[in-house]
Structure formats: C-alpha cells, structure tokens
Amino acid sequence: MMLISGGKVLRSGTMRFEAADLVIDGDTIVDVVSPGSVAAEGKLVVDARDRLVIPGLVNGHNHAQTNLAKGLADRWTLEALLNHAPWTGGRRTLEEKYLSAAIGACEMLKKGCTATYDMFAEFPLPTVEGVNAVAQAYADVGIRAAVAPMMADRSFYEAIPGLADALPEPLRTQALAIRYAPGAQSVDVCRELARGWRFGSDRIRLALGPTIPHHCSDAFLVACRDLGREFDIGFQMHVAESKMQAVVAMKKYGRTLVAHLDELSLLKPGFCVAHGVWLDDDDRARLAANGCSVSHNPGSNMKLASGLADARAMLGAGVNLALGTDGAGSSDNLNMFEAMRLASFVSRVHDRDCSLWLSTQEVLRAATEGGAQALGFGGLIGRLDRGCKADVVLLDLAAPHYVPLNDPVNQVVHCEDGTGVHTVVVGGRVLLEAGKFTAFDFDALRAQAARAVERLMEVNAESRALCEKLEPYVNQYCTGLAATPYHVAGFCQH
Ligand SMILES: [Zn+2]
Structure with a gap:
C-alpha cells in the first residue's frame, strides 16, 4: 500500500485544494482522509508536504x-502540414514507431500528463505490429492511452475538391500517386x-481514428462505425479544424462536417472531436445530444492558424470538453x-x-475529468x-511560480509550466521522482532518436523534395478556398 501524505489535494467536487x-x-x-489520520506503518510513504497534489x-489529442x-x-x-506528412512521418521502421511514441510518452509524463488520446498514423494503412x-x-513508459489508428481512404490531394486539378504536371501525377x-x-x-488486444481496457485502450471526414469515403466511415459498435470502442476524428475544411464540407456535402457525421450515425458517447474550431x-x-466530447487544442490551432475554438460555447451546449496539445x-x-x-487565455x-x-x-476540470471521459x-x-x-501528480511549492502561493488553482493553470512537476504516480507506481524517471531509461532514447532522424x-529525401515543390500550389489553392466567406453562428470567425 502507498500513502501520499501531507499535501494539498485537489478535490473534484469543489475544484479546490x-x-x-x-x-x-x-x-x-x-x-482520501484527513491529514495524519491513517498510520504510515507498512505503507510506502510519498511525502507530499510542500506539494500540491493533482490528478x-x-x-485529449x-x-x-x-x-x-x-x-x-x-x-x-494545417494544409501545408498535411502536404508534408509523407516525409515527416513516412517510411518508419517498427523500432522508430515505438521510439517516437516512447519519446512523447516520456515528455508527457515529465510534464505531469498520465494519459493521452493518440491518433497514431501509418501509411498507407495501419498495421497490427505498428499499433501494438x-x-x-x-x-x-507507464502512462495510459487510447490509441486510435489514424486512417483514410483518400489522400489529401484527392480529398480537397479541385486541388489536384490546380497542380501542374508532372506534380499532379506524382501527388495522385500517393x-x-x-x-x-x-x-x-x-x-x-x-480481437487480439492485449493491453487491457483500463491501461491502454484501442480506439478508431478515421482522420478527417472528407478524407474518408462514406462507406469507409460507416464500416468504421459498425466496427466501433461491434467492439464498443471509441472514435476520434479531426473535425472542422481549419476554415478550409468547413468550406469543403459545404461544397462536398451541402452541410457541415458534424451534420454529415450525424447523418451517418457516427456520433455517440465515446466519439471525440479533435479541434472543433469551425x-x-x-x-x-448535435455533439451534446449524442454525448460526444471535443478536445480543444489551442496551441496547435494558433500555430497552424486554424482559428480559435469557442470552448465556452461547447460547455454552454453541454459538450464534454477535453484539452489537448495535438502532435x-x-x-x-x-x-x-x-x-x-x-x-x-484564448x-x-x-x-x-x-x-x-x-x-x-473549468480549464483544470477539462484537462482532468473532461479528458478522462473523452478517452x-x-x-x-x-x-x-x-x-x-492512483494517477497522481505532485507539484513542488518551492518552484518560483508558487512563491507566494495566493491561489493554487489559478497558479496551476496560469503559472505552472511543467517545471514544478516533482513526482508522478501512475496506477500506484512512482514513475517520476524529483523530476527524474524512475522506471524508464529516457537517456537511451536520445541516441536512437538521432540515428533514426538521420536515416x-x-x-x-525524394519525398521531401516533392512535397516542397507541391507546397506553394497547395498553399495558394487552399488559401483561396479558405477565403470563401463562412459564418459560424454565435461566434465571430472570419
Ligand atoms: Zn491531430
């Protein structure tokens, strides 16, 4: 048994310490007991004096x-990122797939995150070995995850109406060969x-990740839906991430992406929208009525200039709100x-x-309970x-951003940058102590990562050269499409 004693603990009911x-x-x-009321004898004691204790x-993404x-x-x-995906994520060995995931898991663990929704992509289709x-x-590494193989049956160049036609030869032929x-x-x-999942449902769950609605044929989405029902597994999809996607939906379906997914009966509890900016x-x-979640990823949305998602409107509608970093x-x-x-801030x-x-x-709840539900x-x-x-993070009150401690919740959300993470426990195991990994050799990954990137x-290189040639055409065409006026009721997006 373990006793985490002497700390200030975030209580879920009040969201107070x-x-x-x-x-x-x-x-x-x-x-969960009052301080000192349970004897320490026979227990592994984690000293939480001078610490904030949070889940x-x-x-979420x-x-x-x-x-x-x-x-x-x-x-x-976002469109440039998708254009470059063949070389930034392509031709990985099985070892490199493992390595990439392990590096991310270590970064999250070190920064107080103990579970993630992972849309893991392989090309041209997921593999059993890769996902495993x-x-x-x-x-x-020891953290929890919902792993959703990211899938499509149309390439980026096939999915955007008119894009392929806007490419000059031989680039069009080369792009359509992907x-x-x-x-x-x-x-x-x-x-x-x-059928063969061996990671348990309370540690690492399998989910499904048909990536973007219009990158998937309706027949494929329906087949994914039916598979999800058969095995009772969750879904994550990128939905309405960029304005161009919202515009494409109206062109292609004559309705919004969410309305289209609803028509195909994909929305259900366990369905998580990534982004939902537009x-x-x-x-x-519709999302609220079907018990869906949204992972709001403001950092990614700003970096890729996708827009600013309206998290208040999501909460107001009754949608479960999670937060994510994106990849x-x-x-x-x-x-x-x-x-x-x-x-x-957004x-x-x-x-x-x-x-x-x-x-x-509300923010702290989204990053904890909201995310848990989404996963x-x-x-x-x-x-x-x-x-x-017992997934528990101890934050060190000696870190400068807690001195002085005026309001712990405000300071966790607005001051903490991860440098205050002292101890992380997942499932009752101490995986990080005094900021150091206790059960996983992160340093061994560094040399492997350098070798992998070189290879x-x-x-x-050839794939990169093609993507770089395509980029100006993709940018020009997608920027033009995104310039179509698109008004989102209740919110001012331009
Ligand atoms: Zn994503």
Missing part, C-alpha cells in the same frame, strides 16, 4: 508518429487489433500545463463579457476520489 492524505492499494485510491493530466518530427516546421498551415508497438511504448489502401483493408486491420450552434447541439508536429511540445494556460480574446471567459477551475476512462482517472486509479532524412 484541501489538506488530505491519499491511501492507495495496488493501482487504486482506496481512501494526472489527460491529453496527440499523434505518436510526430515526436520524431518536432521542430521541423515553422510557418505551415505504440501501445507497448505507452505500457513501457494513395491510401482501400478502407476495407484498414477496417480488417482494426478488427484484428480489436463548429456552429447546430453542430455543438509534436504542430504544437510542438506536449505540455498540458501550457494547453491549460492557452485555453484560458477564451478571453473573443469580444464578450468576462463572465463568459473560461475560469481556471473512455471516465470515472477511472481524472479525479482523486476513492475508487479512482529518415535520407530515405525521405
């Missing part, structure tokens, strides 16, 4: 394959994964404290009354209550 001790048996919190943060690509891009829109390698990386596998093959791989009131009402290709760090700070830049800004308590771990993690899994740059 109270002096309390946590009693842990195995991987579960079995009691492990939950990252991420991509394991991008950790080897962090920092590669500067001035890329990523799940194994999370298992080895083809995904037929959707039925991807579904078969996911079925095989679901949602209207009707979209949010290291677009964020470029995996710091959930930064995601919280940005979510708070909610203020809309021209509206300050009572409608997100409060720090399919609702009730298990995201709270420090009796019966919950990948070489094998992807």
Whole structure:
C-alpha cells in the first residue's frame, strides 16, 4: 500500500485544494482522509508536504508518429502540414514507431500528463505490429492511452475538391500517386487489433481514428462505425479544424462536417472531436445530444492558424470538453500545463463579457475529468476520489511560480509550466521522482532518436523534395478556398 501524505489535494467536487492524505492499494485510491489520520506503518510513504497534489493530466489529442518530427516546421498551415506528412512521418521502421511514441510518452509524463488520446498514423494503412508497438511504448513508459489508428481512404490531394486539378504536371501525377489502401483493408486491420488486444481496457485502450471526414469515403466511415459498435470502442476524428475544411464540407456535402457525421450515425458517447474550431450552434447541439466530447487544442490551432475554438460555447451546449496539445508536429511540445494556460487565455480574446471567459477551475476540470471521459476512462482517472486509479501528480511549492502561493488553482493553470512537476504516480507506481524517471531509461532514447532522424532524412529525401515543390500550389489553392466567406453562428470567425 502507498500513502501520499501531507499535501494539498485537489478535490473534484469543489475544484479546490484541501489538506488530505491519499491511501492507495495496488493501482487504486482506496481512501482520501484527513491529514495524519491513517498510520504510515507498512505503507510506502510519498511525502507530499510542500506539494500540491493533482490528478494526472489527460491529453485529449496527440499523434505518436510526430515526436520524431518536432521542430521541423515553422510557418505551415494545417494544409501545408498535411502536404508534408509523407516525409515527416513516412517510411518508419517498427523500432522508430515505438521510439517516437516512447519519446512523447516520456515528455508527457515529465510534464505531469498520465494519459493521452493518440491518433497514431501509418501509411498507407495501419498495421497490427505498428499499433501494438505504440501501445507497448505507452505500457513501457507507464502512462495510459487510447490509441486510435489514424486512417483514410483518400489522400489529401484527392480529398480537397479541385486541388489536384490546380497542380501542374508532372506534380499532379506524382501527388495522385500517393494513395491510401482501400478502407476495407484498414477496417480488417482494426478488427484484428480489436480481437487480439492485449493491453487491457483500463491501461491502454484501442480506439478508431478515421482522420478527417472528407478524407474518408462514406462507406469507409460507416464500416468504421459498425466496427466501433461491434467492439464498443471509441472514435476520434479531426473535425472542422481549419476554415478550409468547413468550406469543403459545404461544397462536398451541402452541410457541415458534424451534420454529415450525424447523418451517418457516427456520433455517440465515446466519439471525440479533435479541434472543433469551425463548429456552429447546430453542430455543438448535435455533439451534446449524442454525448460526444471535443478536445480543444489551442496551441496547435494558433500555430497552424486554424482559428480559435469557442470552448465556452461547447460547455454552454453541454459538450464534454477535453484539452489537448495535438502532435509534436504542430504544437510542438506536449505540455498540458501550457494547453491549460492557452485555453484560458484564448477564451478571453473573443469580444464578450468576462463572465463568459473560461475560469481556471473549468480549464483544470477539462484537462482532468473532461479528458478522462473523452478517452473512455471516465470515472477511472481524472479525479482523486476513492475508487479512482492512483494517477497522481505532485507539484513542488518551492518552484518560483508558487512563491507566494495566493491561489493554487489559478497558479496551476496560469503559472505552472511543467517545471514544478516533482513526482508522478501512475496506477500506484512512482514513475517520476524529483523530476527524474524512475522506471524508464529516457537517456537511451536520445541516441536512437538521432540515428533514426538521420536515416529518415535520407530515405525521405525524394519525398521531401516533392512535397516542397507541391507546397506553394497547395498553399495558394487552399488559401483561396479558405477565403470563401463562412459564418459560424454565435461566434465571430472570419
Ligand atoms: Zn491531430
């Protein structure tokens, strides 16, 4: 048994800190008691004096394959990022897939995040070995995850109406040669994964990640829907991330992306929208009515100039709100404290009354309980209550940003940058102590990462050259499409 004693513990009901001790048996919190009321004898004691004690943060949206690509891009829109995906994420060995996931898992753990929704991408289709390698990386580092193989049956160049026609030859032929596998093959791989899943449902869950609605044929989306129902597994999709996507939906479907997904009966509890920047009131009402979640990823949205999602409107509509970093290709760090700070700040830049800004308590709830629900771990993690899994982060009150300690919740959301993370416990195991990994050799990954990147740059050189030639055409065409007026009711996006 373990006793985390002497700390100020975030209580889920009030979202306030109270002096309390946590009693842990195995991987579960079995009691939350007043300080000193349970004897330490026979227990592993984690000294939480001078610490804030919060649930492990939950990252609502991420991509394991991008950790080897962090920092590669500067001035890329989402569309430029998708254009460059063949070389930034392509031709990975199985070992590199594991390595990329492990690097991200370590970064999250070190920054107080103990669970993540991971849309892991392979091209031209997911593989059983690849998805298992990523799940194994999370298992080895020790954090929880929902791993959703990211899939499509149309390439970026096929998915955007008119884009291929706007490319000159031979670029058009070369771009159209980048083809995904037929959707039925991807579904078969996911079925095989679901049948043989060996990581448990309370540690690492399998989910489905058909990436972007119009990158998937309706038949493929329906097949994914049916597979999700058959195995009762969650979904994550990028929905209405950029304005261009919202415009394409009207062109292609004559309705919004969310309305289209609703027509196909994809929306359900366990369905998580990544981003949701360009949602209207009707979209949010549909998501709420179907018990869906949205992972709000303000850092990625700002870096890629996707827009500013209206988290207040989501909460107001009754949508479950999670927060995420997005992948290291677009964020470029995996710091959930930064995601919280940005979510708070972004909610203020809309021209509206300050009572409608997100409060720090709402932000902290989204990064914990909201994320837990989005990942399919609702009730298990995201709270420090009796019966919950013991995923616990201790923040050091000696860190400069807590001196003086005026309001712990405000300071966790607005001051903490991850440097105050002292101890991280996941499932009752201490995985980080005094900021150092206790159970995983992160340093060993550094040399592997350097070697992997050297190899990948070489094998992807030709692909990179093609993507660089395509970029100006993609930018010009997509910027033109995005210039179409698109008014989102209830919110001023231009
Ligand atoms: Zn994403």
